[in-house]
Amino acid sequence: MLKINNLHASVEEKSILKGINLEVKPGEVHAIMGPNGSGKSTLASVIAGKEDYEVEDGDILLEGENINELDAEERAHKGVFLSFQYPVEIPGVSVTNFMKTAINETRKAKGLEEMPANEMLKLIREKSELLEIDRKFLSRSLNEGFSGGEKKRNEIFQMAMLEPKLAILDETDSGLDIDALRIVANGVNKLKSKDNAVVVITHYQRLLDYIVPDYVHVLLNGRIVKSGTKELALELEAKGYDWIKEEVGA
Ligand code: ADP
Ligand code: MG
Ligand code: MG
Numbered sequence: 001m002l003k004i005n006n007l008h009a010s011v012e013e014k015s016i017l018k019g020i021n022l023e024v025k026p027g028e029v030h031a032i033m034g035p036n037g038s039g040k041s042t043l044a045s046v047i048a049g050k051e052d053y054e055v056e057d058g059d060i061l062l063e064g065e066n067i068n069e070l071d072a073e074e075r076a077h078k079g080v081f082l083s084f085q086y087p088v089e090i091p092g093v094s095v096t097n098f099m100k101t102a103i104n105e106t107r108k109a110k111g112l113e114e115m116p117a118n119e120m121l122k123l124i125r126e127k128s129e130l131l132e133i134d135r136k137f138l139s140r141s142l143n144e145g146f147s148g149g150e151k152k153r154n155e156i157f158q159m160a161m162l163e164p165k166l167a168i169l170d171e172t173d174s175g176l177d178i179d180a181l182r183i184v185a186n187g188v189n190k191l192k193s194k195d196n197a198v199v200v201i202t203h204y205q206r207l208l209d210y211i212v213p214d215y216v217h218v219l220l221n222g223r224i225v226k227s228g229t230k231e232l233a234l235e236l237e238a239k240g241y242d243w244i245k246e247e248v249g250a
Contacts, residue, residue: 043201
């Protein structure tokens, strides 16, 4: 699904990612952990193709295709979804209408016609039922006055509707409360399948009590310095990052 080879990237001439290698297969959930400032959000942004991030070296492959040269929108259309840490408010645009537009934009980019209204309604109903989202929520103005939990619910709903191949959830700085964590985790657990993959970026082991990752990677100073299974996350929770820094001589 995703293969990253020797990725070096910089922001404002400052080198941040210094040789990332990562392979995520369909059906897998990978967690990326690491101390603040280690480059986790940068990695997410670079995979999603956000502007301002310069790839200096290396390749990002999505289903075997090099996507280095594609912009964020093109990557989104190919099935890369990055959660928003700071979602925008769009007064007067309902959650439903926003989703309809997003879906039809994606279809347009693929040369498809707009989704017929009845099909759209069916999709919205199906996904909102799966995620236990009520009708009232769907008619609310996008992100306007949303609580932290509601923002997360909206984000997960977007993910459900768009059915990404690769979902990247960057939860590091969002100060999730337990409700919001459960919403994200339930959503991810319900949406994951053998045909998609999820990369969860988190600073806290907590989230991984609910989303059980197949692999855990530790990012330190722009490099993945250790990989393991969910036990590694528990070890980090208990021991912090210092022992890893010593182990790798950082
Ligand atoms: P993490 O998500 O692991 O906390 P980040 O990827 O946000 O780490 O940041 C890694 C480093 O890159 C930090 O030193 C941060 O200050 C720097 N950085 C990230 N984004 C920018 C930016 N837009 N402009 C300048 N420096 C940035
Ligand atoms: Mg940070
Ligand atoms: Mg971050």
